[in-house]
Amino acid sequence: MKEKLTALQNEALEQVEQAQSLADVEKVRVAYLGKKGPITEVLRGMGKLAPEERPVVGELANKVRESIADAIETEKRILEEAALNEQLKTETIDVTLPGRPVQVGGPHLLTQLIEEIEDLFIGMGFEVREGPEVETDYYNFEALNIPKDHPARDMQDSFYITEELLMRTHTSPVQARTMGEYQGSKPVKMICPGKVYRRDSDDATHSHQFTQVEGLYVDKNVRMSDLKGVLNQFAKQFFGPEREIRLRPSFFPFTEPSVEMDISCKVCQGNGCSVCKQTGWIEILGGGMVHPKVLEMAGYDPEVYSGFAFGMGPDRIAMLKYGVDDIRHFYTNDRRFLEQYHEA
Numbered sequence: 434m435k436e437k438l439t440a441l442q443n444e445a446l447e448q449v450e451q452a453q454s455l456a457d458v459e460k461v462r463v464a465y466l467g468k469k470g471p472i473t474e475v476l477r478g479m480g481k482l483a484p485e486e487r488p489v490v491g492e493l494a495n496k497v498r499e500s501i502a503d504a505i506e507t508e509k510r511i512l513e514e515a516a517l518n519e520q521l522k523t524e525t526i527d528v529t530l531p532g533r534p535v536q537v538g539g540p541h542l543l544t545q546l547i548e549e550i551e552d553l554f555i556g557m558g559f560e561v562r563e564g565p566e567v568e569t570d571y572y573n574f575e576a577l578n579i580p581k582d583h584p585a586r587d588m589q590d591s592f593y594i595t596e597e598l599l600m601r602t603h604t605s606p607v608q609a610r611t612m613g614e615y616q617g618s619k620p621v622k623m624i625c626p627g628k629v630y631r632r633d634s635d636d637a638t639h640s641h642q643f644t645q646v647e648g649l650y651v652d653k654n655v656r657m658s659d660l661k662g663v664l665n666q667f668a669k670q671f672f673g674p675e676r677e678i679r680l681r682p683s684f685f686p687f688t689e690p691s692v693e694m695d696i697s698c699k700v701c702q703g704n705g706c707s708v709c710k711q712t713g714w715i716e717i718l719g720g721g722m723v724h725p726k727v728l729e730m731a732g733y734d735p736e737v738y739s740g741f742a743f744g745m746g747p748d749r750i751a752m753l754k755y756g757v758d759d760i761r762h763f764y765t766n767d768r769r770f771l772e773q774y775h776e777a
């Protein structure tokens with residue numbers, strides 16, 4: 434028995450020494466020390482030995498097992514170190530290579546302008562409200578005095594989801610919703626920025642998707658002069674203190690009377706140039722006094738309350754302010770375009 438164990442030991446140690454890889458070492462371990470290996474077998478067969486032989490054989494078997502296990506551990510470490518050294522040799526890192534630049538994004542030009550507009554109106558006591566882009570026919574049209582057969586629907590044809598649901602064509606439904614929520618219980622003084630959609634053929638000046646900022650102020654005794662004062666303040670803060678404004682009569686189904694507002698041309702100081710098409714003025718927004726029917730539908734008594742509303746398109750304003758020649762640049766995500774407006 435003793436000779437058998439010693440022979441096993443020598444055999445195993447030799448095989449460990451000859452191992453070329455970690456897999457080889459593992460094979461030796463399984464073969465000699467595994468549950469079905471010869472050492473385990475010897476220890477299991479102890480019962481058949483004479484009682485005085487048992488401790489002797491037991492001790493030797495344990496020693497043999499330990500010496501094989503030690504040899505395996507040592508060989509494993511040697512092989513692992515060799516593998517690591519080999520890896521280090523082939524995978525050298527050139528620490529002098531330039532790093533990969535971190536890509537830093539920034540807010541879209543339209544987002545920047547919308548936030549600037551928001552700040553100015555917040556400064557005049559307006560709250561900012563947002564609403565759903567998928568709207569009901571009621572809030573997008575009916576509540577704004579645009580009934581089903583109204584010709585204004587042609588100009589604002591949109592993308593319908595069902596008969597009664599569509600992509601909103603303007604942000605006005607947010608205002609109709611807010612008035613409806615307050616039900617004539619308190620004044621409304623809000624602006625609502627956001628994306629809107631119209632069924633339009635895209636070209637340099639038209640896009641089926643664009644942005645709007647609308648404003649609404651409903652209270653007792655709100656007058657046209659309040660509209661003019663607020664818009665004048667906005668124009669001077671946003672476009673510069675030298676800008677003059679002018680209001681021209683216009684038409685919108687939800688305001689009566691309605692106006693369009695121009696600012697004096699910055700390029701020619703009002704003398705006429707190609708930017709203002711020789712008029713000295715540039716159209717910026719539309720607005721007017723909220724139509725009594727619109728107030729009434731939202732639960733505001735038009736005999737008690739009055740209000741003004743206006744709407745502007747940040748896309749158009751951005752094109753004017755930065756000389757962008759094609760509205761599609763805002764939506765086609767060419768980073769060479771977008772990055773021009775990122776802060777350094």
Ligand code: 2NL
Nearest residue numbers: 605608609687719720742743744745
């Ligand atoms: C434009 C003109 C306008 C409004 C928007 C409005 C909203 C309510 C009631 C009455 Cl709830 N009016 N909004 C009024 C007049 C003009 O937008 O050219 N936008 C780009």
